[in-house]
Amino acid sequence: MFEQALGIFLMLAILSVLIVVHECGHFLVARLFGFQTPVFGVGLPFGPYISLGRKWNTEFRIYAFLLGGFVAIPELGDETNASNSSEAFGVELNPFKKFPIWQRALVAVAGVTFNAIFAYFLMVVMFFSVGRQVEQTYVSALDPSNPIAKQAGVLAGDDIVALDKHPVTSTHEVIAYLGNRKSTPVTLSLIRDGKPLDLVMTTSPKGKVGMVLGQKPAQYIKIDAGPVETLGLAGSELVDRTRLMVVGLAEMVQALTPDFGPAQPGAPPKPGFKNLHGVLAVVKIGAGMVQIDWRSMFMFTIMISMDLAIINLLPWPALDGGHLAFMLVEAIRGKPIEERAHGEMVKWGFLSLIALMVLVMVNDVSALMNGELDIKPEMKEKLKGR
Structure with missing residues (x-):
């Protein structure tokens, strides 16, 4: 029981760290260009919070539900826009500046960039310490x-x-x-x-x-190469595994798309929304993997970090990719989307994400109750590295 609780705690800590890394990317690049960052919050911005104080004209907060994070950057043209930032976050703002699209785009993409850099750093650490994970x-x-x-x-x-x-x-x-x-x-x-x-x-x-x-069971093989070559091998490994993740995501989206054509005889049933899982599944599966072999924590964290980067790049309102899409439209039109239309799209995009979170939470609870998230015997054998 203690080992399971420790594994769950480690997974929650890892997810929190990855989210903070992501938000630090936005924060640091925004500060570099002179954007206002009135609030840096760890956790979802709902309910009570603890204020850690103010520095660099930023109030640092911790919210009750830690699995989340945000940086309020009103001059980016995000959901904390000019008309409601002061009221929403209870902070005084200076007059807004107009920043060029390229600077706003770099701020928007900084979070996923930091996730990728952090994943590469962990891959390098893994290569130099326990070796390369080979299946x-x-x-x-x-x-x-x-x-x-x-x-x-x-x-x-x-x-x-x-x-x-x-x-x-x-x-x-x-x-x-x-x-x-x-x-x-x-x-x-x-x-x-x-x-x-x-x-x-x-x-x-x-x-x-x-x-x-x-x-076959995973093995960890020591890298027989110099430091420079090892750095290159770590980069190649990260690129290869990220490519597979992108392919897997595309296949999942394709599988969830309704098929209006005639069913193919003998074809297996397509996965539905009940196959989507979220934070609970990640924590449960990750905790089980760490219990079996602590070295799997490296690759698990690397893949979750890259997963956060990939998902955030999707061109959906309220995600980083959505901000980039709005900026692309602005660059093509020569002027930004009207504030009201922009706000409505972001609002509905955010609400759709909340609805998706509720859906996957229901799936996670159901799978947890049915034992579907338990590590199967064959997977245990695969994880027992040598």
Whole structure:
């Protein structure tokens, strides 16, 4: 029980730190350019708060619900605009200045930039301390309904190391690579009984070859390279894993999009909104992973930091990407969107995010009650690194 409570506390602390890192990006770049930052809040800006004092013309606050954060930057043209900032936050503001779009854009993108920098920093620390986390995908079985891999010479138990000389480590990478190469010859690089083996096969029209994939336990391998090369390897690893996250996000959005065409015979059911999860799921799963192997905390934190960056870049009102979209429209039109229309879009964008948070919270509670968020035995084996 103590270990579980400690894991949950660590996950909550990690999420809070990542949010503060994000908001520090906005704050520091805004201060650099001379924007007013009347309030820096840790937590969601609702209900009572504790004031930590004022410095640099900024009041620092801690709110009751810590899983959130914000910096009020009224001159950015965000939801804390000129007409309501003083009333909303109870602080006196100086006369507003007009800042060029490029400066406002840099302030808007600073949060996600800091999340990416922090993720890279953690990747470097992980590489230099515990090593690189390596996962090995293997062929657990062959699908009798699709003989392509079997006819090419693939055997159950073969380790998959590359596709067309591109290294792969996860089942998702293999599936995504083959899925993007329908009816195309692919060279499969394997390790069988400790010896390398290359096999060529042509994928089906659906990008499948009849392999059932499995994942071996994660390993942490010390980097046999100099400091400069290790820094480069850490950057490449972060880029590769971020690319997979973007692909996964795109696939999730596509899966949630209604399909008005006829259903394909034998196609698996598409995931729905009930498959969306939020903070509770992240905390529960992350706490379970840390209990099994504390080293997984590195990659878990790195991925959550990049996830925050990617989500915030979406062009949705009330997100950083929404601010950038408004600035793009302003640059094209030569003038900003009317304040009332801008405020309405931000308001409804914010309310939609709140509604989505409620939806995923309900999903999280339901999954928690049903034990769906418990670490499965096969996942425990995968996490037990060597």
